[in-house]
Amino acid sequence: MPSSPLPLVSPSASSSATPSFEGALASHGQEPLTAKSVSTLQVNMGKVCNQTCHHCHVDAGPQRTESMTKETIDQIIEVLDRTPQILTVDITGGAPEMNPHFEYLVQQSRIRNRQVIDRCNLTVFYVKGKSHLPEFLAQHQVEVIASLPCYQEANVDQQRGKGVFDRSINALQTLNRFGYGKTGTGLNLHLVYNPLGASLPPSQAELELDYKEELMARYGIQFNSLLTITNMPISRFLEDLRESGQIEAYYALLVKSFNLATVDDLMCRSLLSVGWDGRLSDCDFNQMLDLPLQNDFPQWIEDFNLATLEHRPIMVGAHCFGCTAGSGSSCGGALA
Numbered sequence: 001m002p003s004s005p006l007p008l009v010s011p012s013a014s015s016s017a018t019p020s021f022e023g024a025l026a027s028h029g030q031e032p033l034t035a036k037s038v039s040t041l042q043v044n045m046g047k048v049c050n051q052t053c054h055h056c057h058v059d060a061g062p063q064r065t066e067s068m069t070k071e072t073i074d075q076i077i078e079v080l081d082r083t084p085q086i087l088t089v090d091i092t093g094g095a096p097e098m099n100p101h102f103e104y105l106v107q108q109s110r111i112r113n114r115q116v117i118d119r120c121n122l123t124v125f126y127v128k129g130k131s132h133l134p135e136f137l138a139q140h141q142v143e144v145i146a147s148l149p150c151y152q153e154a155n156v157d158q159q160r161g162k163g164v165f166d167r168s169i170n171a172l173q174t175l176n177r178f179g180y181g182k183t184g185t186g187l188n189l190h191l192v193y194n195p196l197g198a199s200l201p202p203s204q205a206e207l208e209l210d211y212k213e214e215l216m217a218r219y220g221i222q223f224n225s226l227l228t229i230t231n232m233p234i235s236r237f238l239e240d241l242r243e244s245g246q247i248e249a250y251y252a253l254l255v256k257s258f259n260l261a262t263v264d265d266l267m268c269r270s271l272l273s274v275g276w277d278g279r280l281s282d283c284d285f286n287q288m289l290d291l292p293l294q295n296d297f298p299q300w301i302e303d304f305n306l307a308t309l310e311h312r313p314i315m316v317g318a319h320c321f322g323c324t325a326g327s328g329s330s331c332g333g334a335l336a
Contacts, residue, residue, distance in 0.1 A: 021320040028260050033268075033314045035282075038083075038306060040271040042090040042284060042331065043068070043076060045099040047276065050127050051164065064094065070101045072278040072301065077108045079304045090271070090331065092119040092284065097133055106140055116142045119331075122171035123164055134171070138178040143188045145227065145331075146172065151214040155196060172221045181222040189223045192333075194231055198241060198250040200257060200326040201228035204334040227333030230254075232285050232322045254321035261336040262328030268314050271331070274301050282314045284331070285322075291315050 025031035046067035089109040096102055109116045125133050148168055150156050156165035179185035208226035215221040231237045241247045273281040278301040281287035297312050298305055328335030
């Protein structure tokens with residue numbers, strides 16, 4: 001049986017002390033927020049994961065059982081066949097590689113000449129039956145976006161579990177041996193940083209220089225770029241904020257740090273999220289909050305219609321301040 005999920009609702013969303021995201025947009029003439037295209041399908045393959053991370057907004061873990069079926073994957077492939085405007089298949093989870101149909105989705109997407117992204121926790125390579133994955137990813141030229149919230153062991157293990165840092169370093173060295181992160185190979189390897197606590201990420205460009213210097217000097221590791229991502233007040237991170245009494249202060253920080261320059265490139269404006277059950281959402285965060293598309297729009301991948309969806313109004317909430325705070329945050333890192 002899956003573990004009981006933690007509360008997903010943003011507690012300050014209805015608080016009079018927290019301005020609405022719609023109000024923040026309207027004050028700058030940016031409301032309502034609408035999509036501009038659907039060039040990326042972000043596919044959540046399930047909540048099964050070999051790790052249980054403190055900041056996980058998916059509440060994923062080894063005891064979860066939710067997993068995308070091959071039938072749903074075939075519906076995604078059918079959408080790709082009739083929608084050449086979708087250029088990228090961005091695969092996430094849980095640990096997406098734990099889904100038994102992960103490799104099938106990768107292969108079918110690459111056959112159709114789509115860019116494929118694997119959002120990888122790195123330690124999944126050490127799960128029984130998964131040791132071949134680095135070679136598989138390289139053979140299919142899959143872009144790897146890998147979680148490494150710090151280049152220091154203590155910080156990583158505090159956030160992601162004891163021993164995760166060492167296994168992550170070994171996994172990155174393995175990816176390097178297959179050509180990932182190296183000039184001229186075309187095998188892109190990006191790392192993801194997120195803060196340990198209730199703070200915004202530092203400058204992405206400056207932190208990337210630190211990561212590259214430290215990882216090369218200590219472990220000989222190369223990678224292409226660093227992506228900084230803000231912790232979203234959802235699920236486990238929300239529970240941590242509640243237990244430490246920091247919910248109101250964190251929301252105040254996000255609201256105070258609203259940056260209009262991030263709005264134009266928010267990921268929801270060019271991305272559509274597909275849940276493990278085929279349900280459509282504007283982004284992965286909305287998916288985890290059970291916030292589907294507006295009722296007048298297709299709700300399931302089997303009903304996908306580009307003409308209807310590419311300029312849809314986007315469902316927003318107080319959690320959206322997390323994507324627009326400071327330099328902004330998206331699946332592609334900082335926005336401004």
